[in-house]
Amino acid sequence: MKNSPWLVIGAGAIGLFWACKLEKLGYKVHLVYRSESPGKRITLESFTDEGGTQEVISSKHKVKIFLAKELTESYDKVLLCTKSFDLADAFNQVSNYITPDADVACLCNGLGAQEILQESIQNSQTLWAGTTSEGVLKVDVNHIKHTGLGDTFFGEWTPSDATKVFPIESLTVKNIRQRMLEKLAVNAVINPITAIFNIQNGDLLNEEYKPLIKATLDELADIFTHPKFCFIQESQHLTSDNLRNRVNTIAQLTRLNRSSMHEDLRLRRQTENNYISGFLINNSPITLPIQQLLYDGVEFEEQREEVKKKLLSIT
Structure with a gap:
């Protein structure tokens, strides 16, 4: 071979x-x-x-x-x-x-x-x-x-x-599906937020983004631990604390990097939005207002400034 x-x-x-x-x-x-x-x-x-x-x-x-x-x-x-x-x-x-x-x-x-x-x-x-x-x-x-x-x-x-x-x-x-869901969870936070706000990964750890990050993680935990989620067997361990540790670690380790979605928006290229936030929205048994805002902020340039205001007003 x-x-x-x-x-x-x-x-x-x-x-x-x-x-x-x-x-x-x-x-x-x-x-x-x-x-x-x-x-x-x-x-x-x-x-x-x-x-x-x-x-x-x-x-x-x-x-x-x-x-x-x-x-x-x-x-x-x-x-x-x-x-x-x-x-x-x-x-x-x-x-x-x-x-x-x-x-x-x-x-x-x-x-x-x-x-x-x-x-x-x-x-x-x-x-x-x-x-x-x-x-x-x-x-x-x-x-x-x-x-x-x-x-x-x-x-x-x-x-x-x-x-x-x-x-x-x-x-x-x-357990490849479990590992991919773990990465999807991290991507669903880091990619759209850094892209919308035009920031490096490490900036997510700044004080101004803490309420948004917490709310985003809590919402993701609600999906991944929901008994009707299609991948519940592989995702049920992704609690808020678990997700917070994963996102903080990746943001710190890649603090000077720019996410792929950030670069796609900067260079005006098609993003993988439909396979990250879009996938979660389409497969969630519950409504996801924050992921919907993140999806819209990436997908629709004309809505981006308004989306930023709404995201930063989350407490």
Whole structure:
């Protein structure tokens, strides 16, 4: 299996990072890009080594690059690193080059896109949903900075009777939906608030945002612990205190970072709003006035200033 190449879809920060990581692990990597070509060599700049030592390490990683229409080989290992709204379309563009027994993995924010992708793949293929806390910043088309060490896990999106292992065995977990819900909860606070208020992650810890953060966390806890929530078995541990600890920790660890949704709004790109706040609103058994405000503030620029006032007036 290691002799066959990985097909990595997406040349954003995470796609380039995983192309480098897989190449470092000894795999051949074929990278599909959509618009700008990253070239055959990717520069990975790390500020910490694997042991956490603070130093700058720069390395070059050689990969083959393609547009989707240029593919000719068949692949049994695929990693999709796209935005949630692009996930199924990206797969469909390369599906003719994926073997019937392939492992198809995805790394994207939020929930909802995985279910759509599951419907697109063959029954004989295995969908692995992933979540990562690696900090990566794209500074050029072929240059990324690894700004923070993190963990990455993959698990079967639809568990099968057979015990399957992800092609990189050390990354396999059985409770992937729980881990993804934990990340969704954090994203549902940090992403929309930093985007709407145009602030860095660490600013969420400032006194002026404390009432808003508390109210947002309490509302999320009401969903995740509600007996009629569709993922209650995987989310019931997400109480207000649990969520508060998670959000405070991530905000502190990434205090100088800007969330992906913040950058999407700043650069006037489509956001993953529908797969974060939108997913919660559409799947909640109770009304979510704060998540609705956050959704509207991200989605509708003309409402943003009014939304800010309402959010800051929450006590």
